[in-house]
Amino acid sequence: MSKSPSTRSRASGRVTLSDVAARAGVAPMTASRAINQPDLVSSLLRQRVEQAVQELGYVPNRAARALASAQSNVIVVLVPSLSNTVFTAVLQGIQDALDDDNYQLLIGNTRYSDAEEEKLLNVYMQSNPDGILLSGLTHSPRVQQMLETSRVPVVSMMDLSSDPDLLCVGFSQVEAGQAMTRYLIGKGKKRIGFIGAQLDERTLRRAEGYRKAMADAGLADSRLEIMVPDPSTIALGAELLGRMLAQVPDCDAIFCCNDDLAHGAIYQCQRRGIEVPGQLAICGFNDLPASAWMKPALTTVGTPRYKIGFEAATMLRAAIRGERPAQAHLDLGFTLMARESA
Amino acid sequence: MSKSPSTRSRASGRVTLSDVAARAGVAPMTASRAINQPDLVSSLLRQRVEQAVQELGYVPNRAARALASAQSNVIVVLVPSLSNTVFTAVLQGIQDALDDDNYQLLIGNTRYSDAEEEKLLNVYMQSNPDGILLSGLTHSPRVQQMLETSRVPVVSMMDLSSDPDLLCVGFSQVEAGQAMTRYLIGKGKKRIGFIGAQLDERTLRRAEGYRKAMADAGLADSRLEIMVPDPSTIALGAELLGRMLAQVPDCDAIFCCNDDLAHGAIYQCQRRGIEVPGQLAICGFNDLPASAWMKPALTTVGTPRYKIGFEAATMLRAAIRGERPAQAHLDLGFTLMARESA
DNA sequence: CTGAAAGCGCTTACAG
DNA sequence: CTGAAAGCGCTTACAG
Incomplete structure (x- = not known):
């Protein structure tokens, strides 16, 4: 497994990519490729690496990957409530849209408070997110400033903005x-x-x-x-x-x-x-x-909350890839449900 | 700001702790202490560092911190549903219990599926969580194995176990x-x-x-x-x-x-x-x-779902600190609400 | 109280 | 297709 720890070792004791590489008889770089870009590795080495991964029970360290690649694969979602089913439906749509993309969702509950939103964003920015999904159009000045200076793609959910540069998905x-x-x-x-x-x-x-x-x-x-x-x-x-x-x-x-x-x-x-x-x-x-x-x-x-989440996440994913969406403002509409009570 | 990027530079362009240290005229280590353990730094240097942080808009990189310290400050929570208010109340209790602890919550929605739970846990283990909150007592063999080999503290929510070694909070x-x-x-x-x-x-x-x-x-x-x-x-x-x-x-x-x-x-x-x-x-x-x-x-x-979340998070926090809880099985009981329909 | 050195576990950027 | 070197941005473990 790991090299025997010297006096100054800080090794966590967990199985690392180097352990896998050593067991497979390849360089760490090759082990990394075999796991993340298997097409670039010969099938022989790939198999040896895969076997070593299995035998050692290797779990990649996401922090190390994020640090080395400057890519967190984190998407931050801020909603005002988790007890309101409107927003849990939005979350469901987001999760479904992002399902196989290996994104990690950081869900923050602002509890309808601008101050709480600011606090959460402050903490979540430490995770260097690839993208951010926000509820609503109005935010504190400091939140707006944080978002601007970070240059992280943002999509606003629920309502339609009058600012043409803002990406948003919702209805009026x-x-x-x-x-x-x-x-x-x-x-x-x-x-x-x-x-x-x-x-x-x-x-x-x-x-x-x-x-x-x-x-x-x-x-x-x-x-x-x-x-x-x-x-x-x-x-x-x-x-x-x-x-x-x-x-x-x-x-x-x-x-x-x-x-x-x-x-x-x-x-x-x-x-x-x-x-x-x-x-x-x-x-x-x-x-x-x-x-x-x-x-x-x-x-x-009737409001298209699930779809708002789904489409907002889809739009954000495109923005992260550097694409400009066909329409920056996606109007999903609403439906008047005339029933018995009025 | 950052040293001008050489040809081989991989710098992200973001402000780093070294930038702060340079501006404050101290070593990075001192800047780190001024931010994380201010009591260990003289008030003069602390103020200079604080000012540099403000002026540069420094945001710590959580991935780097996690990698260097082998501590993620992440807590994983797995619930079977986000549309069921029972579990959003549980989440609320967890958030309230962990409020000022600088923990980052990784919330996973298993959609009542053991396979999905396994998949989520697999991904979340990459974040090297400090602790895990699970819903229910029964899990797939691979999930149980993952939890055992990882040695990460776990608290099960909602029901009471018959296994005395398992930490759990709920009711029968x-x-x-x-x-x-x-x-x-x-x-x-x-x-x-x-x-x-x-x-x-x-x-x-x-x-x-x-x-x-x-x-x-x-x-x-x-x-x-x-x-x-x-x-x-x-x-x-x-x-x-x-x-x-x-x-x-x-x-x-x-x-x-x-x-x-x-x-x-x-x-x-x-x-x-x-x-x-x-x-x-x-x-x-x-x-x-x-x-x-x-x-x-x-x-x-009537079921104490908010309190289950709150107490489970509290118990987990203690377990992370290495403490043994007074009682491994916390029974929060239930209340029969006799009203009109029966 | 302060800091120089080394290391965390990965990936980038080359070179072959 | 494969790998040696360097680096990501922090903190640990020392030393003074």
């Missing part, structure tokens, strides 16, 4: 918010409330779309908006429904910024004996699995 | 399945069906508990069990409810191996006009957020 959150609001207006609703939580970028954009549509229809009224920074949960949806009805008793529809809130609002209506959509229409955003099944089935906006 | 899935079944029996139910999907380790153990309780009560009947390998979803729960009623028309209760299935079963009952729990009692497992809110509120088993 503003238009989606607008489309849902128009749908409610088209149903004859006049007093349409908007419930927003978390107040992340996407919620703010959806609210922007809501406001546009309401203003266009001459229905705008700031009392119809309830915006709170708390995380979106079913419990919060139930609570905010109550607050909305107290504040605007003649409210005839509520647009919840996501399905969790909408579920809570509907459950609360059931408890209070409010008929949905007869007395009050309720709709959500994202089309979670339960939405199609609950009674009444939830009217909501 | 068998006992939990048994407890829920006894609860239904105590409610006077005689024809209690069991619906299991995915057929992962935990589902099989819960089924084992169900069988024990049924046998103890003299109620065992293999036709009452429906086990399918498909992933647990609301849609599947709806479908399997139908299959169960077709197969066992006089069924008076159904124990679903998790809440997703139970939600689907309840929604299906609503569609079919079956009264829950009057005509048919339904219960689940895990107590997802929606379970307390839906009508009827779901009777289920």
Whole structure:
């Protein structure tokens, strides 16, 4: 195995490429090639190396490889939440797109905090990533600076940027918010409330779309908006429904910024004996699995989250190879799912 | 900055510790200490180094550090799913427990597959992890062998092992399945069906508990069990409810191996006009957020998933430091949540 | 408290 | 197709 450790040895005791080479009777360089570029090695030596790898149980040291090659094969992914299935679907898409590429995913959970994002990126930059996938378009100045000076390829997920130089994959959150609001207006609703939580970028954009549509229809009224920074949960949806009805008793529809809130609002209506959509229409955003099944089935906006992850990772991979994507902004659209609740 | 690259230079162009040292007028070793063990450096030199770090925007190279120190500061976490909130809660607990420890989490999604787990572990072992967190107790022989030969500390999450040498944090899935079944029996139910999907380790153990309780009560009947390998979803729960009623028309209760299935079963009952729990009692497992809110509120088993992650990471951290935990098997228990549906 | 030397385990860049 | 030399950017292990 390894040379017997001298007094000053710092050897880890693990099997190294040199051990494999020695056993196979070749130079380390040849062993390296036999493993990483087998076509460049004669089949005889390749077999001897492969056998030595098996016999010794050789595991390559990724740190050494990264250091020598100046290539980490690491891709950093930053998402605001791991408990929100929207982002776990995005992650699934990313993993599927990168499946056989030997990339190592460094997944960071920013918890909807710019400061946390900055902290995570700071640490992850130490791994010298080949590429970075970010959620959303707005980031702290220091994050933007880090990204610029590092010159690492970046793809932003979820929304569409107005900056033509930025690579992004998603859909227009503003238009989606607008489309849902128009749908409610088209149903004859006049007093349409908007419930927003978390107040992340996407919620703010959806609210922007809501406001546009309401203003266009001459229905705008700031009392119809309830915006709170708390995380979106079913419990919060139930609570905010109550607050909305107290504040605007003649409210005839509520647009919840996501399905969790909408579920809570509907459950609360059931408890209070409010008929949905007869007395009050309720709709959500994202089309979670339960939405199609609950009674009444939830009217909501279907979003291509899995595909966003898949396409963003695909775009990033191309960018890492130095290719320019055909379109820097990939619009994956959204789907209004008209069901029973509105 | 860096020495001007000679013809044979392989320098990455990034700012290195030597650049910082040169700027601060100290040896690289002193710069290293000023950054990593500031107490060992005089305040004058420390300040000069800190300033150089700022001015140059130095980012340490983690690969170089790992190679030189034979310490990766990487912890590998393998979970069977990222879309199941049970495991995202576990991850949250892990992250919180490891927050300021400068560990880098390598999160692998095994997708409930032993083969995938093996593949992931194979790749992640290349990062020379300091410790490993695994879900479940059963793994492929090659995984077990990899873990043994690597001598890396491992903590298993979710269930309790019978092997005293194995570190684990969780609760008895068998006992939990048994407890829920006894609860239904105590409610006077005689024809209690069991619906299991995915057929992962935990589902099989819960089924084992169900069988024990049924046998103890003299109620065992293999036709009452429906086990399918498909992933647990609301849609599947709806479908399997139908299959169960077709197969066992006089069924008076159904124990679903998790809440997703139970939600689907309840929604299906609503569609079919079956009264829950009057005509048919339904219960689940895990107590997802929606379970307390839906009508009827779901009777289920509350599980300490966040705490499992937190405690497992804490135990692993101790093991990495070479400490033996007070108890190798940490039982965090479970809670029967008796609500409306059963 | 500070630093010169050597080494971690690989790959690059040559040369043959 | 094969290999000897040098280097990646840090830290260990000494020595002063």
